[in-house]
Amino acid sequence: MKHTIINRKLKPIHPYLLSLLAISVTIVLCMPLAKTESYHLVSFILLFVVSFIATMFKLGPVLLASSVSALAWNYYFIPPHYTFHIAQTDDILIFGLFFIIALLNGILTTRIRRQEQLVREREARTNDLLQLTKLLARAGHSSEITDVAISQISQRFGITPQIYIQDGNNNLVLSETITPDISEIVQLTFRNQQCTGAGTSYQSHSNHKAFPLTGASINTGVLVVSHVLSESNFDQNPLWDAFLVQIANALERDFLSRIAQKASFLDESARLYRTLFNSISHEFRIPVATIMGASDTLLNETHNGEIRLELYNEINTASRRLNRLIGNLLNMSRLESGFLSVRRDWHDINDLINKVTNELEEELKYFNIIILVADDMPLVKIDFGLMEQVLYNLIINASQHTADNSEIELLVSHNIGEMIITINDNGSGFPPEGLEHVFDKFYRINDSKPGGLGLGLSIAKGFVEAHGGKIHLENRKEGGACFTIWIPTEDPYIEQLQTT
Numbered sequence: 251m252k253h254t255i256i257n258r259k260l261k262p263i264h265p266y267l268l269s270l271l272a273i274s275v276t277i278v279l280c281m282p283l284a285k286t287e288s289y290h291l292v293s294f295i296l297l298f299v300v301s302f303i304a305t306m307f308k309l310g311p312v313l314l315a316s317s318v319s320a321l322a323w324n325y326y327f328i329p330p331h332y333t334f335h336i337a338q339t340d341d342i343l344i345f346g347l348f349f350i351i352a353l354l355n356g357i358l359t360t361r362i363r364r365q366e367q368l369v370r371e372r373e374a375r376t377n378d379l380l381q382l383t384k385l386l387a388r389a390g391h392s393s394e395i396t397d398v399a400i401s402q403i404s405q406r407f408g409i410t411p412q413i414y415i416q417d418g419n420n421n422l423v424l425s426e427t428i429t430p431d432i433s434e435i436v437q438l439t440f441r442n443q444q445c446t447g448a449g450t451s452y453q454s455h456s457n458h459k460a461f462p463l464t465g466a467s468i469n470t471g472v473l474v475v476s477h478v479l480s481e482s483n484f485d486q487n488p489l490w491d492a493f494l495v496q497i498a499n500a501l502e503r504d505f506l507s508r509i510a511q512k513a514s515f516l517d518e519s520a521r522l523y524r525t526l527f528n529s530i531s532h533e534f535r536i537p538v539a540t541i542m543g544a545s546d547t548l549l550n551e552t553h554n555g556e557i558r559l560e561l562y563n564e565i566n567t568a569s570r571r572l573n574r575l576i577g578n579l580l581n582m583s584r585l586e587s588g589f590l591s592v593r594r595d596w597h598d599i600n601d602l603i604n605k606v607t608n609e610l611e612e613e614l615k616y617f618n619i620i621i622l623v624a625d626d627m628p629l630v631k632i633d634f635g636l637m638e639q640v641l642y643n644l645i646i647n648a649s650q651h652t653a654d655n656s657e658i659e660l661l662v663s664h665n666i667g668e669m670i671i672t673i674n675d676n677g678s679g680f681p682p683e684g685l686e687h688v689f690d691k692f693y694r695i696n697d698s699k700p701g702g703l704g705l706g707l708s709i710a711k712g713f714v715e716a717h718g719g720k721i722h723l724e725n726r727k728e729g730g731a732c733f734t735i736w737i738p739t740e741d742p743y744i745e746q747l748q749t750t
Contacts, residue, residue, distance in 0.1 A: 269303050269311040273318050277326060289327040293348045296323055300352045304359030312356035320349040375489045378406050382493060386500040395504060399473075399497045407490070413463070415471035415501060416440075418508070422471065435460045436472045443469055461494055465502030473497070537568035544568075567612065592636065592716050596629045599662050599669070606641045613646065616654040624663040630739040632669075636713040637737075643706035644673050644733050651731065652677035664739070671735040679725040688723055 276299045280292045296319040304312045328341050336342045385398040396413045435453050439446040439460035446452040447459035463471045544561040648658045652675045659674040689711040714721045719737040
């Protein structure tokens with residue numbers, strides 16, 4: 251045998267019936283005082299009941315309770331009993347005052363309760379709007395903004411909307427699963443910037459309603475809800491309009507921010523292009539002109555061995571300068587593309603220093619190079635080619651900012667798994683306002699010697715950071731600049747023990 255349990259929801263008792271019931275119960279409880287001298291006390295009890303009813307119900311039930319309580323007090327408690335006739339003048343005055351006081355008390359209490367309810371509703375709307383504003387302010391992208399909007403609307407209004415935003419070219423981005431009905435009202439709403447769908451003069455047969463999300467200057471998108479919204483009619487709620495305005499403004503801020511970033515990126519790209527073009531055209535012209543001039547002289551004229559050797563040296567020097575410029579451009583391209591890979595292996599730092607100084611023999615012949623490497627310096631695990639380029643660029647930079655016959659110091663030490671390289675010179679140093687820009691691309695100080703694109707220090711910084719290290723520049727108190735590099739490196743003896 252199957253038992254079926256039917257749950258029926260009890261309908262709430264009507265406020266008018268509750269008001270009559272409360273007055274009736276009070277009259278019955280006070281009947282023992284009807285034929286005593288304390289019948290005036292019943293009026294105070296009834297006033298209290300009317301006041302209590304006023305705190306619970308609207309004005310209609312309160313007026314009913316005031317009238318019934320006044321008539322019941324007259325009929326049952328004021329002599330002569332069970333009639334509406336009042337014999338004594340005092341009782342007539344008290345009855346009139348009771349009726350007026352009960353009525354005014356009920357009306358004023360109801361009004362105060364309504365005002366309190368309005369204040370609470372206003373506070374709740376303000377809190378909801380504040381919460382929405384905070385969450386929208388934290389959202390960093392249009393997708394996050396739409397997620398916040400859908401979540402907050404669902405919590406506050408009990409519906410789950412759909413939001414379609416434009417792609418930045420004034421074209422809506424519609425999902426593949428959108429129905430033709432929704433697509434039609436969405437497109438119409440976006441074009442006309444007016445509500446479309448159920449309850450409107452446009453596409454009123456639709457089961458959905460679309461609202462335009464219009465910012466101060468951009469039509470950002472469309473919000474769509476089902477017909478439940480038009481049936482409940484709270485789309486006329488000022489809070490709903492405020493929600494739509496806040497969502498539209500947040501989407502507009504995101505659009506404008508992306509437009510500003512794109513404009514800034516294009517402007518920066520144009521500036522870098524102009525700088526790079528001007529630098530390349532200037533820097534490449536010098537070595538190319540040198541090579542062409544020396545080559546033409548060798549081809550068209552006959553010179554003795556000493557002059558020919560000098561011309562060969564000029565060609566060689568210009569070729570090396572040109573090769574360095576091209577190398578810096580390629581290295582910067584590797585850094586910018588993100589395809590730079592660090593291939594670490596164990597190396598003797600002395601081999602690295604000797605290779606760099608040998609390559610720069612011609613550039614350093616007018617300087618006094620001091621190299622100090624710690625006696626207990628272990629092997630270091632580095633990318634030899636990248637660190638060679640780092641030292642190469644830093645030493646070239648020191649030679650360009652230092653007078654002839656000056657000293658350039660190269661100090662190498664280690665401390666707890668870290669290699670420390672210091673390059674000092676006794677030149678003029680860097681201007682204080684330029685210290686924070688020396689590692690920027692294409693940055694060159696005004697009084698620097700000709701030559702270079704302003705990429706050497708930027709490349710050195712990129713290669714050092716690719717090793718997980720850091721580089722720092724400061725001016726020396728005694729004059730000149732000091733570059734310090736920290737490269738984390740492993741202990742070769744520990745690794746040898748681990749492998750064995």
